Amino acid sequence: MEMPTLTIGSRTARLPIVQGGMAVRISLSPLAAAVAEAGGVGLIAGSGLTVSELAAEVRAARAATSGVIGVNIMVAVRAFKDLVHAAIGEGVDLVVAGAGFSRDVFGWCRDAGVECVPIVGSARVARLAERFGASAAVVEGVDAGGHLGTDQHVDDLLPEILDAVDIPVIAAGGIVTGADIKRMFDAGASGVQMGSRFVATEECSASDEFKRLYLEACEDDIVLIKSPVGLPGRAIANPLTERLAVGDYPRIERCKSCLKECGKEYCIMDALQRSQRGDVVEGLVFAGTSAARVHDILPVGELMARLEDEWRTATEEEAQ
Numbered sequence: 001m002e003m004p005t006l007t008i009g010s011r012t013a014r015l016p017i018v019q020g021g022m023a024v025r026i027s028l029s030p031l032a033a034a035v036a037e038a039g040g041v042g043l044i045a046g047s048g049l050t051v052s053e054l055a056a057e058v059r060a061a062r063a064a065t066s067g068v069i070g071v072n073i074m075v076a077v078r079a080f081k082d083l084v085h086a087a088i089g090e091g092v093d094l095v096v097a098g099a100g101f102s103r104d105v106f107g108w109c110r111d112a113g114v115e116c117v118p119i120v121g122s123a124r125v126a127r128l129a130e131r132f133g134a135s136a137a138v139v140e141g142v143d144a145g146g147h148l149g150t151d152q153h154v155d156d157l158l159p160e161i162l163d164a165v166d167i168p169v170i171a172a173g174g175i176v177t178g179a180d181i182k183r184m185f186d187a188g189a190s191g192v193q194m195g196s197r198f199v200a201t202e203e204c205s206a207s208d209e210f211k212r213l214y215l216e217a218c219e220d221d222i223v224l225i226k227s228p229v230g231l232p233g234r235a236i237a238n239p240l241t242e243r244l245a246v247g248d249y250p251r252i253e254r255c256k257s258c259l260k261e262c263g264k265e266y267c268i269m270d271a272l273q274r275s276q277r278g279d280v281v282e283g284l285v286f287a288g289t290s291a292a293r294v295h296d297i298l299p300v301g302e303l304m305a306r307l308e309d310e311w312r313t314a315t316e317e318e319a320q
């Protein structure tokens with residue numbers, strides 16, 4: 001049996017695989033376009049980019065593929081509204097909004113004919129999102145990389161969200177193989193969002209050092225950190241996370257007031273930009289627990305074909 005397609009409002013992807021948006025500059029146009037070209041949904045991460053940088057990334061992705069392209073922008077960033085409008089102006093198919101809840105984004109998307117997909121962590125928020133006009137919702141469990149809005153596993157969250165809404169629900173957190181995707185579908189999901197697995201691809205814009213940490217990581221290396229955004233985050237242990245764990249925060253060099261609200265313990269944007277450029281000692285390497293199950297760096301096309309193969313195998317094994 002082939003993988004089902006994923007329909008989000010008026011857009012349909014051949015494969016039900018969303019490549020999660022990853023800031024800062026981890027998922028840019030090369031990765032998003034390659035995923036869309038291979039049949040999935042490719043997301044460019046807008047948080048930490050300037051408005052003109054994001055517009056240029058969307059333009060490049062749009063020029064490279066006619067597949068389904070979107071952006072992921074954290075509601076917590078001060079430039080949220082301008083970034084969303086820039087992405088819409090350049091012709092994205094969908095906007096994924098995480099790390100906070102914005103009522104306004106639904107209206108901006110509706111007016112432009114763009115699908116709006118919030119990341120939700122509870123049935124209450126999922127219901128609210130559906131009422132405001134969400135085309136689908138991403139449910140991200142505690143195993144996911146990056147900022148976390150819940151302490152629940154996606155397998156536990158999914159049933160209550162499915163009960164609460166009729167829109168397609170996309171499951172995220174801890175998914176790396178076609179068999180994992182199958183398991184989420186069996187639980188009722190209409191699609192999956194994967195982040196960590198896509199870091200270890202040739203098209204991902206993370207530094208080689210960042211990707212190497214993924215290949216070397218084992219389960220014990222993946223830890224929770226405190227983020228000044230006000231949420232916990234999941235990352236690979238390194239000298240920076242050891243400092244954060246004891247409250248020895250790096251000094252803020254220059255505050256650009258990039259977040260609407262910031263604890264100002266340290267600069268999260270600076271920490272994420274450093275690792276993307278290759279400083280994995282003082283930089284923060286966001287990763288899900290599933291990074292421990294990632295052992296190779298592949299071209300996106302090969303990865304997508306492998307996921308389809310693994311799905312088929314899991315389906316056949318079940319039928320026997």
Ligand SMILES: Cc1cc2nc3c(=O)[nH]c(=O)nc-3n(C[C@H](O)[C@H](O)[C@H](O)COP(=O)(O)O)c2cc1C
Nearest residue numbers: 020021022023098144145146173174195196286288
């Ligand atoms: C390096 C990295 C950066 C991320 N950045 C963002 C982000 O900017 N916004 C967001 O909503 N989610 C972000 N995420 C979460 C992903 O979009 C995705 O939901 C998550 O990685 C899924 O879990 P997985 O890593 O187990 O596949 C990030 C994840 C990683 C690994």
